[in-house]
Amino acid sequence: xxxxxxxxxxxxxxxxxxxxxxxxxxxxxxxxxxxxxxxxxxxxxxxxxxxxxxxxxxxxxxxxxxxxxxxxxxxxxxxxxxxxxxxxxxxxxxxxxxxxxxxxxxxxxxxxxxxxxxxxxxxxxxxxxxxxxxxxxxxxxxxxxxxxxxxxxxxxxxxxxxxxxxxxxxxxxxxxxxxxxxxxxxxxxxxxxxxxxxxxxxxxxxxxxxxxxxxxxxxxxxxxxxxxxxxxxxxxxxxxxxxxxxxxxxxxxxxxxxxxxxxxxxxxxxxxxxxxxxxxxxxxxxxxxxxxxxxxxxxxxxxxxxxxxxxxxxxxxxxxxxxxxxxxxxxxxxxxxxxxxxxxxxxxxxxxxxxxxxxxxxxxxxxxxxxxxxxxxxxxxxxxxxxxxxxxxxxxxxxxxxxxxxxxxxxxxxxxxxxxxxxxxxxxxxxxxxxxxxxxxxxxxxxxxxxxxxxxxxxxxxxxxxxxxxxxxxxxxxxxxxxxxxxxxxxxxxxxxxxxxxxxxxxxxxxxxxxxxxxxxxxx
Numbered sequence: 001x002x003x004x005x006x007x008x009x010x011x012x013x014x015x016x017x018x019x020x021x022x023x024x025x026x027x028x029x030x031x032x033x034x035x036x037x038x039x040x041x042x043x044x045x046x047x048x049x050x051x052x053x054x055x056x057x058x059x060x061x062x063x064x065x066x067x068x069x070x071x072x073x074x075x076x077x078x079x080x081x082x083x084x085x086x087x088x089x090x091x092x093x094x095x096x097x098x099x100x101x102x103x104x105x106x107x108x109x110x111x112x113x114x115x116x117x118x119x120x121x122x123x124x125x126x127x128x129x130x131x132x133x134x135x136x137x138x139x140x141x142x143x144x145x146x147x148x149x150x151x152x153x154x155x156x157x158x159x160x161x162x163x164x165x166x167x168x169x170x171x172x173x174x175x176x177x178x179x180x181x182x183x184x185x186x187x188x189x190x191x192x193x194x195x196x197x198x199x200x201x202x203x204x205x206x207x208x209x210x211x212x213x214x215x216x217x218x219x220x221x222x223x224x225x226x227x228x229x230x231x232x233x234x235x236x237x238x239x240x241x242x243x244x245x246x247x248x249x250x251x252x253x254x255x256x257x258x259x260x261x262x263x264x265x266x267x268x269x270x271x272x273x274x275x276x277x278x279x280x281x282x283x284x285x286x287x288x289x290x291x292x293x294x295x296x297x298x299x300x301x302x303x304x305x306x307x308x309x310x311x312x313x314x315x316x317x318x319x320x321x322x323x324x325x326x327x328x329x330x331x332x333x334x335x336x337x338x339x340x341x342x343x344x345x346x347x348x349x350x351x352x353x354x355x356x357x358x359x360x361x362x363x364x365x366x367x368x369x370x371x372x373x374x375x376x377x378x379x380x381x382x383x384x385x386x387x388x389x390x391x392x393x394x395x396x397x398x399x400x401x402x403x404x405x406x407x408x409x410x411x412x413x414x415x416x417x418x419x420x421x422x423x424x425x426x427x428x429x430x431x432x433x434x435x436x437x438x439x440x441x442x443x444x445x446x447x448x449x450x451x452x453x454x455x456x457x458x459x460x461x462x463x464x465x466x467x468x469x470x471x472x473x474x475x476x477x478x479x480x481x482x483x484x485x486x487x488x489x490x491x492x493x494x495x496x497x498x499x500x501x502x503x504x505x506x507x508x509x510x511x512x513x514x515x516x517x518x519x520x521x522x523x524x
Contacts, residue, residue: 047120055153058122059084059165066116067109074099074109081110082168083161086153118170125169127152128162132174137186137193139233140176159183179237192226192234199226200238202299204251207241209301210288211261212250212308221299244315248308252315260287260301261309262316266329268385270338271347272399274320274328277306279398283385284309290383342380345372346387347397356402357410359393364443374445375483424496426452427520433500433509437517442493444486449479455503464501464508472499472508485510 047065049058063079070078077099083089092103092110099106131146140159147153159176162185166174175188177196186193199222206213206221215228215235226234235241235249243249256262264287265280281303288301304312313319313327320328335347349366350358360381367377381387387395394410396402425437434455441447451460451474458477465471472481482497491497491512498517500509 047122049122051123052151053122053124054151055122055124055128055147055157055165056084056086056155058124062117062120062122063113065120066113070109074101077106078109078113081106082113083158083164086155086157086161088158088160089164114168117168121169124152125165125171128166129171133186135187136227137177137184137190137230137233139236140183140185143185159185177237179234180239182237184233184237192224192230195222195224195226196234196237199231199234200241203235203238203241203249206299207249207251208254208258209260209299210304211259211312212244212248212304213302214247214304215249216247217302218249244311245308248304250312250315256318259316260284260291261312262318264385265313265319265327266333267338267343268398269327269329270333270335271386271397273333274322274326275399276326277309277324279388280327281306281309282388283398286383287385290379339386340376340380342367342372342376343384343386345370345377346380346384350397355406355410356400357390357394357396357406359410359414360395361393361414363395368443374443378446422449424516425520426454428454428523429500429520432504433502435520436499436501437520438497438499440486440491440493440495440497440512444491445483447482447486449482451477451479455501462506464506466508466510470510 047062060079063075063082063084067075067078077095079085080087080090080098081092081095090098092106095106096103127150128147131143131150131152133143140162144153144156144159144162148156159178163174163176166172173188174185175190175193177184177193179196179200184193184196202221203213203218206218215231219226219228219231232243235243240251240253241249242252261284264284265275268275268280268283284303288303292300303309310321310324313321318330320330322328335344339347345367346363348370349363350356352366353362363381364374364377368374381395386398388398390396390402391407391411393414394407422438422441423436424439426435428434434452436449436452438447438449451457456474460474460477462474463471464474470481470485472479474480486497489512492514496513496516498511498513502508
């Protein structure tokens with residue numbers, strides 16, 4: 001049978017009980033050590049307040065004074081619903097089941113308690129308010145420990161429960177923002193508190209892009225200003241973000257296949273192992289540079305400093321750090337499994353030539369003979385972590401050593417090939433078009449020509465098109481776009497490409513011949 005809620009003034013027994021308690025001088029359990037002169041009665045027949053009460057004991061007596069005619073299970077259910085036990089408040093339905101009453105009845109009783117609690121605020125609330133931040137947010141875990149150590153509470157309270165008590169007592173001036181591991185509490189009008197979720201999300205994405213990210217870099221990625229000390233507290237609220245050093249954070253639970261530092265390092269270690277932290281860092285910088293330039297991700301990758309890299313590799317279970325200077329892999333690594341097809345062709349070129357130093361042209365010719373896409377090969381030669389440029393147009397594999405005489409031999413071979421002029425002829429035609437004749441190289445996918453000074457040189461910024469939709473772009477003194485149509489034609493090394501540019505209509509015509517076109521006559 002449901003217990004009826006009687007008004008406090010209609011029960012004389014409760015009044016006599018309180019009077020007897022005061023007369024006896026024996027305070028309730030949880031308030032021992034207080035004499036009669038220390039008692040504060042907020043209402044003659046209701047609530048007895050002790051100056052050194054804990055939050056739990058004061059709220060317990062306050063609840064009993066408001067709900068004098070309710071039994072223990074009902075009080076426990078209401079205490080849990082209100083959060084007055086220090087735990088997160090439970091739902092109406094759960095409280096109703098616990099007290100064996102309806103959800104609506106729980107709501108009605110709860111409303112009465114909230115209404116009357118504002119008029120009977122215990123002294124301990126003032127002590128609680130003294131610890132709450134007035135200027136900037138703080139971690140709730142730190143604050144709850146202080147409350148426990150200073151006997152404001154008997155245990156560590158949850159942020160939700162504390163916020164609920166403050167609201168019930170008429171103090172909605174603080175905001176509690178919950179994270180997965182910790183929470184922040186600060187003045188309700190502090191704007192940064194509204195950005196905890198967004199800040200953690202950006203920190204998570206930037207950390208995964210770089211392996212580990214500094215707080216200083218993260219502040220530059222945020223669309224709103226956050227002081228460094230508060231940013232550190234905000235990140236400590238995230239369950240999946242940890243600090244590897246005081247200034248660098250990372251996400252340790254990222255799937256291994258998505259950790260770029262591990263993937264790039266495995267490429268390098270499949271060539272030579274172990275590798276110095278300097279070799280690893282240079283390889284990461286090359287790979288990160290390519291990713292950043294392509295704009296494939298919203299946040300750029302930034303290679304952490306060496307001490308942070310070493311700390312990360314110590315955390316990676318498949319890697320081994322030797323004397324804080326060298327990195328090795330635990331297990332087998334094979335280039336066939338770790339490298340792309342163009343990267344593997346680069347490695348095979350060194351093996352085929354039986355040397356530790358090669359020029360770019362030799363590597364390109366080796367890849368071309370084996371059907372490797374030249375654009376992909378060019379990209380890997382420029383950005384792959386497995387190769388290192390030791391001199392102009394001279395390369396070696398990562399982790400290999402090259403004698404000076406070998407480098408000199410490669411450079412001598414390059415000089416002996418000589419320079420073959422690409423621009424054969426240029427001049428204005430009788431119809432007003434400007435003709436340019438080139439001798440084509442072996443690889444036309446990245447062929448770029450210079451803009452003649454007669455038609456603008458560095459100042460010409462224009463797009464020329466054909467009726468078929470083929471385009472050429474003139475900008476910064478160079479003509480781009482040949483590879484898009486030359487790679488689909490039947491041109492060969494040494495063929496002649498003729499381009500007629502119409503500067504008025506911004507159109508062009510082109511043709512390829514195996515013989516050198518007639519020289520353009522000089523203007524009379």
